[in-house]
Amino acid sequence: MTGKNRPRDMRQWLAHLARTDRLAVLREGVPLKHTLAAMAKLLDGHKAAYFPRPGGHAMPVVSGFMAQRAWIAEALGVESAGLLEAFRTAAESPLPWREVEAGSAPCQEVVLRDVDLLAQLPIPTHSEFDSGPYITAGMVIARNPVTGVQNVSINRIQVHARDRMAILLLPRHLHAFYQEAEARGLELPVAVVIGADPLTLLASQAITPIDYDELEIAGALHGEPLEVVKCLTSDVRVPARAEIVIEGRLLPGVREEEGPFGEFPRYYSAKEKREVIAVDAITHRRGPVFHTIVPAELEHLLLGSIPREATLLSHLQRSFPGVLDVHLSMGGVGRYHLFVKFRKRREGEPKNVLLCALGAHYDLKQVIVVDDDVDVHDPKQVEWAVATRFQADRDLVVISGAQGSVLDPSTTVGVDDIENLPPALQGIGAKMGLDATRPLAYAGHIFTKVRIPGEEEIDIAAQIVPNAVVDWETGTVG
Ligand SMILES: Cc1cc2nc3c(=O)[nH]c(=O)nc-3n(C[C@H](O)[C@H](O)[C@H](O)COP(=O)(O)O)c2cc1C
Numbered sequence: 001m002t003g004k005n006r007p008r009d010m011r012q013w014l015a016h017l018a019r020t021d022r023l024a025v026l027r028e029g030v031p032l033k034h035t036l037a038a039m040a041k042l043l044d045g046h047k048a049a050y051f052p053r054p055g056g057h058a059m060p061v062v063s064g065f066m067a068q069r070a071w072i073a074e075a076l077g078v079e080s081a082g083l084l085e086a087f088r089t090a091a092e093s094p095l096p097w098r099e100v101e102a103g104s105a106p107c108q109e110v111v112l113r114d115v116d117l118l119a120q121l122p123i124p125t126h127s128e129f130d131s132g133p134y135i136t137a138g139m140v141i142a143r144n145p146v147t148g149v150q151n152v153s154i155n156r157i158q159v160h161a162r163d164r165m166a167i168l169l170l171p172r173h174l175h176a177f178y179q180e181a182e183a184r185g186l187e188l189p190v191a192v193v194i195g196a197d198p199l200t201l202l203a204s205q206a207i208t209p210i211d212y213d214e215l216e217i218a219g220a221l222h223g224e225p226l227e228v229v230k231c232l233t234s235d236v237r238v239p240a241r242a243e244i245v246i247e248g249r250l251l252p253g254v255r256e257e258e259g260p261f262g263e264f265p266r267y268y269s270a271k272e273k274r275e276v277i278a279v280d281a282i283t284h285r286r287g288p289v290f291h292t293i294v295p296a297e298l299e300h301l302l303l304g305s306i307p308r309e310a311t312l313l314s315h316l317q318r319s320f321p322g323v324l325d326v327h328l329s330m331g332g333v334g335r336y337h338l339f340v341k342f343r344k345r346r347e348g349e350p351k352n353v354l355l356c357a358l359g360a361h362y363d364l365k366q367v368i369v370v371d372d373d374v375d376v377h378d379p380k381q382v383e384w385a386v387a388t389r390f391q392a393d394r395d396l397v398v399i400s401g402a403q404g405s406v407l408d409p410s411t412t413v414g415v416d417d418i419e420n421l422p423p424a425l426q427g428i429g430a431k432m433g434l435d436a437t438r439p440l441a442y443a444g445h446i447f448t449k450v451r452i453p454g455e456e457e458i459d460i461a462a463q464i465v466p467n468a469v470v471d472w473e474t475g476t477v478g
């Protein structure tokens with residue numbers, strides 16, 4: 001897919017995956033509790049999983065349709081190597097959206113005002129100790145109560161009752177909007193959008209200052225303004241070609257218990273009192289498809305890691321033009337471990353680079369700087385560089401007592417009364433930086449990587465004689 005072929009909605013992308021043998025259709029009636037997520041997890045990174053009549057529900061569920069870096073690059077019409085640059089360019093040149101008339105958008109073809117979430121939507125329960133069904137792929141859209149500018153983020157949402165849900169708001173933009181509204185005793189209208197094209201989902205994860213509407217970044221990624229429509233019960237604008245929209249309000253002064261829930265580091269976050277959404281309406285397309293993201297699987301990790309990589313790359317390049325590429329490894333849950341490819345000019349520079357990276361995002365826990373002959377997207381090559389170019393007494397930087405991820409369970413070891421630890425004391429941990437670059441000057445071939453002349457150029461498939469039969473008596477080929 002290039003240029004104008006970028007998918008405009010989720011079903012266009014699913015059709016493309018199906019045409020290219022990347023969509024598995026599962027048998028009808030797969031249970032929504034655990035089994036659906038288990039099957040999607042088994043297919044994760046290989047094929048998108050499409051579940052007709054899950055749990056007997058009329059509405060199908062899909063998962064894992066952006067579970068490979070190459071698929072996301074393809075949706076954007078670029079090679080994988082150009083993905084971060086393309087994302088960064090779009091994030092720096094947002095395109096204002098284009099509004100279509102209320103009621104005329106595909107996402108409003110069917111309107112349900114008497115809401116019963118679990119009866120009307122096939123909402124799965126994912127992990128063993130999850131408190132119940134969760135919406136995991138909902139883009140939550142709200143307007144800044146002061147400026148009116150919109151914001152998009154994905155937030156996990158627990159279903160409480162027919163028309164009531166609890167949501168996890170980390171201290172980012174939606175939370176800031178909610179605080180503004182709550183301080184005035186006001187409700188904050190929100191829309192939860194389920195079933196969007198891969199580019200809009202990716203845009204929702206852009207790291208931007210407040211009052212940058214991520215739907216404008218979605219437009220830039222598409223190369224044309226995104227079509228939006230006004231919600232039926234509020235002023236929030238949503239992508240017109242979304243599959244499903246839940247319209248509601250975040251209630252001031254209300255908190256209800258949410259969790260536990262299996263999160264991206266593959267551990268549970270605890271039950272706590274969280275903000276609550278009262279639902280007013282559900283609108284959807286005809287023949288809607290519900291999207292669920294299996295927590296901690298590739299779709300979840302990549303959605304977060306690619307926009308972060310783009311931001312980290314541009315941050316590092318501002319100070320160090322020798323930084324060529326970065327990668328947040330999947331083993332490091334796409335958040336904690338950063339590999340940096342760096343063209344070193346002077347000794348010592350890799351340590352400056354790793355200090356710069358560790359300061360750029362609190363989630364980063366380990367940074368490994370490697371030379372430009374190492375592919376940072378291949379964890380084996382990075383481990384090889386550490387194995388052969390790194391000495392811990394000389395090349396290791398450790399910083400203790402820094403802010404880290406509150407979802408990293410190792411930050412809780414030795415903490416007394418973890419249940420009542422105030423937020424200001426949560427997630428404190430150590431940072432580690434590894435300079436795994438070789439010296440600029442070395443004797444003979446000590447640090448020359450072994451290669452065999454011709455290995456890069458030869459097309460080996462073209463050199464193999466088809467259907468050859470060797471006569472083992474004479475060694476001749478017949
Ligand atoms: C699948 C998925 C689930 C997420 N769940 C949450 C969540 O429950 N709460 C939250 O605050 N952020 C969550 N995030 C992260 C935010 O969506 C992300 O940080 C976003 O860029 C924040 O937007 P903002 O900068 O406009 O606030 C999730 C991300 C993904 C990809």
Ligand SMILES: [Mn+2]
Binds near residue numbers: 211
């Ligand atoms: Mn934002």
